[in-house]
Every structure is written in structure tokens, then in C-alpha cells.
Amino acid sequence: MVRKITLHKDLTKNSFSIREWLETTPIIVPVIAVILAFAFGALFILATGHNPIQAYILFLRGAFGNMFNLMETITKSIPLTIAGLAFLFAYRCGVFNIGTEGQLLIGAIAAALVGFLIKLPPVIHQIVLILTGAVFGALYAGIAGWLKAYRGVNEILSTLMLNYPAIYLTHFLVVKVFKAPGVVPATPLINKSAELPVIIPDTRLHAGIFIVIALIFLVDFILRKTVLGYEIRAVGFNPTAAAYSGISIRKNVIIAIMISGALAGIAGSVEVMGLHHRFFDQFSPGYGFDGISVSLVALLNPFATFFSALFFGAMRTGSTEMQIFQEIPRQLMTLYQGIILFFIAGQLIFITFIRKIIRKRKE
Amino acid sequence: MEYALTPILEMRQITKKFGNVIANDSISISVKKGSIHAIIGENGAGKTTLMNILYGLYNPDSGAILINGKPVIIKNPSDAIKKSIGMIHQHFKLIPIFTVTQNIALGSETRKSLIFVNEKSEEEHVRELSERYGLEINPRAFVSALPVSVQQRVEILKALYREAEVLILDEPTSLLTPQEIKEFFEILKVLQNQGKTIIFISHKLEEVLEISDEITVLRGGKVIGTLARKDATEQILANMMVGREVLFRPYKPSVVVGKPILQVQNLWGKDRFGKVIFKNISFEVREGEILGIIGVAGNGQTELALALAGIFPESSGKIFLDGKKISNLKNRSLRDLGIGYIPEDRQKEGLVLGFSVEENSFLGQHYNKPFSRNGLLDSDNIGTHAEKLVEEYDIRPPDTKLIAKNLSGGNQQKVILAREISRDTRLIIASQPTRGLDIGATEFVHSELIKARDEHRGVLLFSLSIEEVLLICTRIAVIYRGEIVGILDAYRTNEMEIGLLMLRGKENNVA
Amino acid sequence: MQNIFSEALLATTINLSTPLIIAVFAGLISERSGVINLALEGMMLAGACAAALGSYFTGNPYIGLMASIAIGMLMALAHAYATITWRGDQIISGLALIVASVGGTGFILQLIFKHGGNTPDVTPLPRIIIPFLQNIPVLGVLINKQTILVYFAYLLPVLMYLFLYKTPLGMRIRACGEDPRTADTLGINVYLTRYIAVLISGALAGLSGAYLSIVQLSKFQENMSAGRGWIAIAALILGKWRPWSVFLAALFFGFTDAIQLTMQVVFPDSKLPREIFLSLPYILTILVLAGFVGKAIGPAAGGKPYEKEQL
Numbered sequence A: 001m002v003r004k005i006t007l008h009k010d011l012t013k014n015s016f017s018i019r020e021w022l023e024t025t026p027i028i029v030p031v032i033a034v035i036l037a038f039a040f041g042a043l044f045i046l047a048t049g050h051n052p053i054q055a056y057i058l059f060l061r062g063a064f065g066n067m068f069n070l071m072e073t074i075t076k077s078i079p080l081t082i083a084g085l086a087f088l089f090a091y092r093c094g095v096f097n098i099g100t101e102g103q104l105l106i107g108a109i110a111a112a113l114v115g116f117l118i119k120l121p122p123v124i125h126q127i128v129l130i131l132t133g134a135v136f137g138a139l140y141a142g143i144a145g146w147l148k149a150y151r152g153v154n155e156i157l158s159t160l161m162l163n164y165p166a167i168y169l170t171h172f173l174v175v176k177v178f179k180a181p182g183v184v185p186a187t188p189l190i191n192k193s194a195e196l197p198v199i200i201p202d203t204r205l206h207a208g209i210f211i212v213i214a215l216i217f218l219v220d221f222i223l224r225k226t227v228l229g230y231e232i233r234a235v236g237f238n239p240t241a242a243a244y245s246g247i248s249i250r251k252n253v254i255i256a257i258m259i260s261g262a263l264a265g266i267a268g269s270v271e272v273m274g275l276h277h278r279f280f281d282q283f284s285p286g287y288g289f290d291g292i293s294v295s296l297v298a299l300l301n302p303f304a305t306f307f308s309a310l311f312f313g314a315m316r317t318g319s320t321e322m323q324i325f326q327e328i329p330r331q332l333m334t335l336y337q338g339i340i341l342f343f344i345a346g347q348l349i350f351i352t353f354i355r356k357i358i359r360k361r362k363e
Numbered sequence B: 001m002e003y004a005l006t007p008i009l010e011m012r013q014i015t016k017k018f019g020n021v022i023a024n025d026s027i028s029i030s031v032k033k034g035s036i037h038a039i040i041g042e043n044g045a046g047k048t049t050l051m052n053i054l055y056g057l058y059n060p061d062s063g064a065i066l067i068n069g070k071p072v073i074i075k076n077p078s079d080a081i082k083k084s085i086g087m088i089h090q091h092f093k094l095i096p097i098f099t100v101t102q103n104i105a106l107g108s109e110t111r112k113s114l115i116f117v118n119e120k121s122e123e124e125h126v127r128e129l130s131e132r133y134g135l136e137i138n139p140r141a142f143v144s145a146l147p148v149s150v151q152q153r154v155e156i157l158k159a160l161y162r163e164a165e166v167l168i169l170d171e172p173t174s175l176l177t178p179q180e181i182k183e184f185f186e187i188l189k190v191l192q193n194q195g196k197t198i199i200f201i202s203h204k205l206e207e208v209l210e211i212s213d214e215i216t217v218l219r220g221g222k223v224i225g226t227l228a229r230k231d232a233t234e235q236i237l238a239n240m241m242v243g244r245e246v247l248f249r250p251y252k253p254s255v256v257v258g259k260p261i262l263q264v265q266n267l268w269g270k271d272r273f274g275k276v277i278f279k280n281i282s283f284e285v286r287e288g289e290i291l292g293i294i295g296v297a298g299n300g301q302t303e304l305a306l307a308l309a310g311i312f313p314e315s316s317g318k319i320f321l322d323g324k325k326i327s328n329l330k331n332r333s334l335r336d337l338g339i340g341y342i343p344e345d346r347q348k349e350g351l352v353l354g355f356s357v358e359e360n361s362f363l364g365q366h367y368n369k370p371f372s373r374n375g376l377l378d379s380d381n382i383g384t385h386a387e388k389l390v391e392e393y394d395i396r397p398p399d400t401k402l403i404a405k406n407l408s409g410g411n412q413q414k415v416i417l418a419r420e421i422s423r424d425t426r427l428i429i430a431s432q433p434t435r436g437l438d439i440g441a442t443e444f445v446h447s448e449l450i451k452a453r454d455e456h457r458g459v460l461l462f463s464l465s466i467e468e469v470l471l472i473c474t475r476i477a478v479i480y481r482g483e484i485v486g487i488l489d490a491y492r493t494n495e496m497e498i499g500l501l502m503l504r505g506k507e508n509n510v511a
Numbered sequence C: 001m002q003n004i005f006s007e008a009l010l011a012t013t014i015n016l017s018t019p020l021i022i023a024v025f026a027g028l029i030s031e032r033s034g035v036i037n038l039a040l041e042g043m044m045l046a047g048a049c050a051a052a053l054g055s056y057f058t059g060n061p062y063i064g065l066m067a068s069i070a071i072g073m074l075m076a077l078a079h080a081y082a083t084i085t086w087r088g089d090q091i092i093s094g095l096a097l098i099v100a101s102v103g104g105t106g107f108i109l110q111l112i113f114k115h116g117g118n119t120p121d122v123t124p125l126p127r128i129i130i131p132f133l134q135n136i137p138v139l140g141v142l143i144n145k146q147t148i149l150v151y152f153a154y155l156l157p158v159l160m161y162l163f164l165y166k167t168p169l170g171m172r173i174r175a176c177g178e179d180p181r182t183a184d185t186l187g188i189n190v191y192l193t194r195y196i197a198v199l200i201s202g203a204l205a206g207l208s209g210a211y212l213s214i215v216q217l218s219k220f221q222e223n224m225s226a227g228r229g230w231i232a233i234a235a236l237i238l239g240k241w242r243p244w245s246v247f248l249a250a251l252f253f254g255f256t257d258a259i260q261l262t263m264q265v266v267f268p269d270s271k272l273p274r275e276i277f278l279s280l281p282y283i284l285t286i287l288v289l290a291g292f293v294g295k296a297i298g299p300a301a302g303g304k305p306y307e308k309e310q311l
Helices: A018-024 A028-047 A052-065 A067-092 A100-117 A122-151 A155-177 A208-225 A227-237 A239-244 A249-276 A287-297 A302-326 A331-345 A348-362 B047-054 B077-082 B100-105 B119-133 B148-161 B178-193 B205-211 B234-242 B301-308 B331-336 B346-350 B379-392 B409-422 B439-454 B466-472 B495-504 C007-032 C040-058 C061-085 C090-113 C131-135 C139-143 C148-166 C168-178 C180-185 C190-216 C228-238 C243-266 C274-289
Strands: B007-018 B021-032 B036-040 B062-067 B070-072 B085-088 B166-170 B197-202 B214-219 B222-228 B260-270 B276-286 B290-294 B315-321 B339-342 B427-431 B458-463 B475-480 B483-489
Touching: A028 A052, A028 A287, A028 A331, A052 A067, A052 A302, A067 A100, A067 A208, A067 A227, A067 A249, A067 A287, A067 A302, A100 A122, A100 A155, A100 A249, A100 A287, A122 A155, A122 A249, A122 C274, A155 C228, A155 C274, A208 A227, A208 A249, A208 A302, A227 A239, A227 A249, A239 A249, A239 B346, A249 A287, A287 A302, A287 A331, A287 C090, A302 A331, A331 C061, A331 C090, B007 B047, B007 B197, B021 B036, B021 B047, B021 B062, B021 B197, B021 B214, B021 B222, B036 B047, B036 B205, B047 B085, B047 B166, B047 B197, B077 B085, B085 B148, B100 B119, B100 B148, B119 B148, B119 B178, B148 B166, B148 B178, B178 B197, B178 B205, B197 B205, B205 B234, B205 B495, B214 B234, B222 B234, B234 B495, B260 B301, B260 B458, B276 B290, B276 B301, B276 B458, B276 B483, B290 B301, B290 B439, B290 B466, B301 B427, B301 B458, B331 B339, B339 B409, B346 B409, B379 B409, B409 B439, B427 B439, B439 B458, B439 B466, B458 B466, B466 B495, B475 B495, B483 B495, C007 C040, C007 C139, C007 C148, C007 C168, C007 C190, C007 C228, C007 C243, C040 C061, C040 C090, C040 C190, C040 C228, C061 C090, C061 C190, C148 C168, C148 C190, C148 C243, C168 C180, C168 C190, C180 C190, C190 C228, C228 C243, C228 C274, C243 C274
Parallel strands: B036 B197, B036 B214, B085 B166, B166 B197, B290 B458, B290 B475, B339 B427, B427 B458
Antiparallel strands: B007 B021, B007 B062, B062 B070, B214 B222, B260 B276, B260 B315, B475 B483
């Protein structure tokens, strides 16, 4: 009689110990990172010959200054939030899914195609589209999940590599197969019944915001109140202890990454349904990718993700304003994002620094 | 064997603390040039720490090192190497994808024309050393392809390549077969004949008596004494290593011992490479008793514990719980059948440090009622349960929402104990439950296990401490090289008997 | 099928593979020391920008070349500081640098050249004509009239091999990537060694970007690197972190890219969408990772920050 219980060596190796840092890191770290980025960036603004204070005022105006701008910021934060939730969910299980961009596109194209090929009554059509996006996103991410659980493949590499085939596949489908007539390569418009309506007139803010709110609560609920969430978090924190307690690492890793992919897929389909009503080529300026930054800045908290996404959305709208009125290139904000992320990576610097200050105060 | 009277090496009053633990307590030893000097002691006696200090891997809190009578400062391995000290660690420090020569020369490469490595000359040097010391190896072989005994020769050559005069060997025979051990001793003799001084860390009495000239015994971080080989016998050494004053036993002996709860028959376990880790394991744990399994670390007990807990490794044989066969079951099923498990490493294996005390309090039973229903966690039940445990077990601070990482070691262990003992378990498997705990916490753990015993449950205790097993066990099984070499009545035996079984696998009067 | 080796295709392959080859070695040397450098895409982009600007402002492309090396090393320094000294997360740091690079280069481009999108034409690297090569058929034509970067790229596998396998520093770099603790016990400074490896990585990455802006084209365009950094990483994995294999992998990806580009001319009858060739590098890499095409085992200590124990 042979009893076979083998723990795949790679599954018990956490990808990063920084996960614990992120979950127990004080809020002050992303705040400091943001402040530093803006302070540092002020130098760049000076280089353009403008006053940073004035520029930042313009920034705030562009992001929140009037109804339209505010709604634009919120609209941009919709896909960012959902993509952020996607990365967050997988990372809570210790899975570093950087393939959210690809999963988002796959979900989006699936939704766009189902949206115009099939006719269904209003509410049902929307639900079907969202589910389509979720399912396809989940399946695509599931490839990486299977590879990790059964082949020990590091998910960072596999999800990364899967991004580009998704980009090229969707590009191909849009430009060569389902192209609608017109200048911009895009699929035909989805049926009216599938659209997410604009909820505030004269703006672009659409019903996707409700979906965002629902998803935030859903993700939080799953993680904190369900057995699945408990096991996922246990695996994320300490796979060895989880395994010793009878939790299946394989099962949870695959489920986590598939839910992550589903969320990314929903991000794509919501964008299609609410904003563009079709899949046009390269519609995503890197929402999936940005979702990673959003999530890290939010320290992997579902509710904070919304505010973090709002901030990132603000950076887009605000920077446009700065460009229009002071000719400050909007790419500056992208630079800021990089700086913020960089400081999050090297956050030990702050924490050590802060600890030193606290110690000095005690003396 | 004639050797000079001047000590080549002296360590004077070396003290090293790790937090509250005093690993080395004012240790002084003196090593004569050209001798083979053994340092022996139980696990945790401080042997490896002392040698790590000598090799510069740790810095002592106080004390001095003298070489040839002159005080020296050794801050890191480079300094040690410069002082002609070489160390061969218990776990070899070799790079598998490099060849023998490359491993030996790493860090001290010979250059050819300034930029390139002169592999030919390195190889020649290695060959020359290998011949001189009788250490047969193929300089071009890749280390990954070499058996352990040959890898050990590479490690020795590494030290000799750097002109070490003093060689420190940490448990060098732990991974060797008896035949390889014979060959290894011959190598030591050759090295000694060539004038090298050897310091040998071990816990194996018969080997130490065979090969060494002088023996220093450590216990609890202190030097107990140094003997010349002719003055030492196994008895004397064992006594020095484990001997203590008469034990005061605060715990009443077991209540009437009942029927067997756990029956293990002929268990064999192999590791991933097919090497046998434990064999012929048969024993019983009965109602109302604590069976202790004790052995020097590395004799298979860790793997045995994991196998019994349903985790690892693959094992063959039969196991029964209350008469029911459980041989093939995984840990989840075993838990549900009433086996509690307190793992060896509380932080890595027993707790999810990122979870709160409350969340840790139902780990392993989280999918069952009352903690969850239909996949949803029942926070009310969880809350009451956690509060109860915190109170009963006096976990401090008494905050169930506190993240486990912030608890002291003792309190972390209490959480695990609370979790495993409080539920209706029939059998509790505890692996080194008092490791790293202070006296108060240790006493608490012991009293909890005694309480469980008195409730007619069974406890299987894996321990490294003779003192502990004598204190609370009903019976004591000794494991040596993967086999149970004796099961003793805890009230009729003593440290000597246990110690000898642990250290040489056989009783004193059996040849 | 004789078309497959038509001169046009081979010439294009050499052209397209050169930056990939240089970039893949940038990735290789960093990872062999145990530090994952995911920022290749960003360093390439920054290098391209720096090279173009350097050439634009001084009229001397070699200044551009040096500028690209400098910016690559600067970014590498940041990466090394965050991940080695402060034991920060290597992946996040790498991604951060990419984002910063995209923003930073776009910003500078927009700032200096207003009309956005690209710089005006800059002086490219001169091509070197070796007289006697003109007489050798096929190979001679291919090798002739190339810039020094091409020669450098094709020499890199040899140089890297010699460096990593035959010099003390190279061997120590590999030791740090396999087992830093062992290296430490032998007196090797793991931190310093890794710093050196990462800086070399940055220099090469910057250089690979220079090829884009002062050889392939004679200007810098926004987001010029277009994912080549990721292809270099794919080549690194496909080539299993060994010098000759990664060289061949990079060369192969350059080849598939060339096919994709010249398909109209070389395979006019083909119905295969170009996207398949564009996706090929990634799909192949995944197959390798999954173990369907041999095992992909990277440096044992890759991705883990090293912490000196107790001293």
C-alpha cells in the first residue's frame, strides 16, 4: 500500500514575500510615493518653463473641475477599477497575473461579437455579454493557471507571454474578419439592447459604474466571507501551512487565476458595452497593465482600488488639460505612474526610514 | 602520533546570544596542532554556532580567538580563509552546474593573461592536491553528477586549495554510508599525517571514539569538559552530554492506560529520490498515554511525523485509528477522523501569520460546521469559538483580531495548541511543540498535553529533548537512523539509557 | 521554397534581429546574476530616445550611442538600487521602469519637438564598407555595409560566452545567480557582483534601443520599441539562459519578424495571416515553459533578493 501525497515543490514557493508587505504596509507608503512623484515631477514641469503650482491647479481642474471632467474621470476609472480587482484577486492567492491586458481584450472581443451577432432582449443581453466576457477571460487566464498548477510554470512568464497572442488575435479578428465598413478598424456596433446606457446626460458616464460597485462588493465578499476566499488567502500568505491544513493549493490557484481572468474579461466587455459599443482596434490604452499599478497602489484592498483607479483616471484627464492649456506633454503623467510604482517596489526604503524616525523620537 | 604541544588554535570565553537564547556561554577550547579534535554535544548544544564563529560567519558578542598564540579578528569567511581556516559545512556549499575544479577555484581563480581564467593550471593544482591527500576525484566532472561522498571530497579540496591548516568538519558523516565513513576516516588520517589540524563536530559517539585524539563536550552552550581519547568511554561521554541532576517530576503518572488508538505496523518511507528515510516502524499509542519519539535531529523523525499526519512523504505499511485502516488517507481526512497535528515549525507550517488569531483558530476545519455552511463562513460561530479559545488558553494579548505575526512565539504556539487540542481529537501528534519557547510557555504546553492525556486521548510527541520526554511521557521510543531501536518505560529509564540509544542505536550491554 | 533564403529576407533578418540579440544578452547577464530585468522594453525605448537626441544635438551618431549606453546604465542603477540594496520586488521595479520610460520619452519628445510622434531625421550610424567582401556572393553582401552595432551583435554570443564561462568575474556572476550563499562563503561580494551584472545589462539594453533610432530608422518615434523588449525576454526563456541558445532564439525571432514583414514579396500566395508570425515567439516560449520542448530551468536563485545572514 503506497500513500501518495506529493507537494509540488514550486507550488509551495511563494513568488514574493512582498505580498505580506503589501497587506500589512501602512497606507502612508503609496501616499508618500504619490507625493514624491509629484514633487519630483515638478522639476520636469519647470523644465517646460511653466510654474508647477499653476500646472497642478490645471490638473485638478481637468480632473474634477467641472461636471463633464469629473464624469470623464469616473468613466475612465471604470475599466481601471475592474482590471485592478482582477490583478488583486489573483495576487491575494500569490499569483502574479500580468496578463490582464490580454484577458481584457479577449473578453472584450467576445462580448463585442456576441453583442452584434446575437439578438436578445435588453437586460438579458447585457447580462449575457458580461458573462461572455467573464467566461472568455477566465478561460484564457486558465491556460496560465493550468500551466502553473500542473507544470510548475511561473505564472509571471506565462501570463506575460499570453498577452501578445491575444493582442494579435483580436487585431486580426477586428481588421481581417469582422471589420465593419469605415475608416477606423472596428467590429460592427453591438445591438442597442446590449449597450450600457449613459446615466448622466451630456456626459459619457455609463451604467458600468454600477457594475464596478457591485464587483467591488462581490470581490470583498468572496475574499472575506467565503470558504473559497479564506483558502485563497491562506494559499497566498503561506502555501505550506495551507497545504498542511488540508487546503488544495492547485485547486485554489487555478480558481483564483480564472476569477482574475474573468474580472479582466468583464473590464473589457464593460468598456465595449458602455463606452464604444464596439471593439475598435487598440481601444485599450493599456487598461489591463494599468490595473496592476492601480491595484498595487491600493495595497490590494478592493475598496481602495476604486479610489486608486479614480486617481489614475484623474491623471489621464488632468494631464490632457495641462497639455491643452499649457502645452505640458500629457506623457508626464505616465512618467509619474512609473515613479509611483517604482517607489512601491522599493518601499523598504520608506519603511526603514520611517522606523528610524520613530526610533529617534522615542529616544 | 606525535604532535606539538602548542595549541594552534584557541577560543577564549566565546559568548554568542541570539535574542534571549545563549548559544555559546563563555566557551573556551584549545586545539593542538596536528590533532583531530572532536566537539560533541546534543542538538542545540552550540557546536555549529561556535564553529561558525571560528569561520567568520557569525561574530561573537565577546571572547577572543587566538591562532598560534596571537589574537586575531575574524569578521567574515575571507578573514578565516586568510588565517588558513577552512570549513566543510554539513550541507555542502557547492554549485551543481559547475565542475569540480570550478567549484574549488571559485573566488580564488587563477588568471591567465589578466582576463581569462587559467583552467588548465587550476585543474593541475587540483589534481596535485588530490593525489597528495588521496582524495580521488575527476576535476572535470560536474558536481551535480557526483555522489555525496565524492562531493565531500570536493569540499575538503576547496579548503586545501586555499592552504587551510585547520579544517572544520560539521557532522561530516551524516550523509555517508558505513563503507563511505570508513574511507572518510582514512582520508582524515592522511590529512593528519600531512600536518593538518582537524576539528570534527559530531554527535556520534562510536565515530568520535574511533578517530579523534581529543574530545570536547558541550551542553547547553557551555563546555562540560575536554578529554583525551584514552580517557574517554561511551559511558563517560554520554553522561557528560546528557547527564543532569535528578529530575523533579511535577506531573502525576498516567491514569489507567486504555486500548490502542493509533497502531502503526511496519511503516517504511522513502524520499523523492527513493532513498529510505525510515523503516520497520511499528508502535502503538494508547488511550491515556503520551508516547514520545526521540532521536537526534535528522534520524527520520521529521519525515515520520509528516507521514503520520498525512502529508509527506510516500510511505508503505499499515496504520490504524481505533481499529480502522487509515493508511492511505490524506491529512484532511485524518483531521476529520480526529487526529490533531501540531507541526514542527509553527510559523511556516502551523499558522498563517498574515491571518488574525481568529482566522487561525479554525484553520484546517474551516470547511466544516460550525465554522462554515454552504461555502460561507459563519462569523458568529467563528467569533465565539475564537474568544473562548483565547480565554481558555490565556492567549496574550487577548485580541482575536490581532494579526498572528504580532504574537510572541509562545502565544503563537498556544493558538495552534488551542486549535488542535480543543476539538474532539482522539490523537494529537505534536512535533517539537516547545521548540524555541521560554520556560513559562513550555510548561503551558506540557500541562496541556498532560491534560489531553488525562482525558483518555492519546498523544504522540516528537521531541529532541531527553529532559522533556522524561518529564511528560508515559513511554519513550528512540529513533536512530530511521528505525525504532527501543521503546522504554518513562518511569523506569534514565537519561543515560535514552542517550546511548540515541547516540549509538544500541543499549549499553548489547555488543 | 528557394524564396525563403532570398537575399531580401536574409538582409531583413539581420536588420531585425540585431536589436533583439543585443537585448537578449542584456537580459541574460542580469538574470544569470540572479536579478530579473523585466525592464528591457523600457531601457530599449529610453536608449532609442537618447541615441536620437544625442545624434540630433551634436550631429554625431557616436555621441548618440554613448548617450544610449548612459541612459540604460542609469535605469539599471535605479533597478539595482531598489532590488539589490533595498531588496525590493524585481518584477514591480522592472514594470515601473518601463512605465516611467514610456512616459519620460514621450514627454521629452513632445517637449522638444512639439508636433509630436517623432523627432526629425537624425544622423544615423555610418555603414562600414569592407572592400574585399564585395566579391563574396550572398554572405559578402550581407556582411558588408553594416554598422558597427551589427558586428557587435553578432560578436556578442562569443564575447558573452567567453565572459560568463571563462573569466573570473563571469563565473562569479553565474555563481551569484545559482547559489549566492555559497558565493558569499567564498568571500565573493554578492551585492557588488550583481550590481555590475545589472549595469552591464542596462548598457546593452540601451544599446539595443540605439539600433532602432539611429540605424533602422533615422529618428525616434514614440513607443518605438513596440514590444521588442518582451520578445527579447521570450528569446531568453526559449534559449534557456545559455549564450548560444539565446542568440539563436533571438535570431529566429528576428527571422519570423522578417517573414511577417516581407510576406507580400516573398510569399505572395500565402493565406497565412501575419499575426501568426507575430505571435509565434510567444507561443513557442509558452510551449518551452510548459516543458513540451525541453525543460526551461533558469538560474536557481533568480528573482530572490539576497540577504547576508547574521553578521
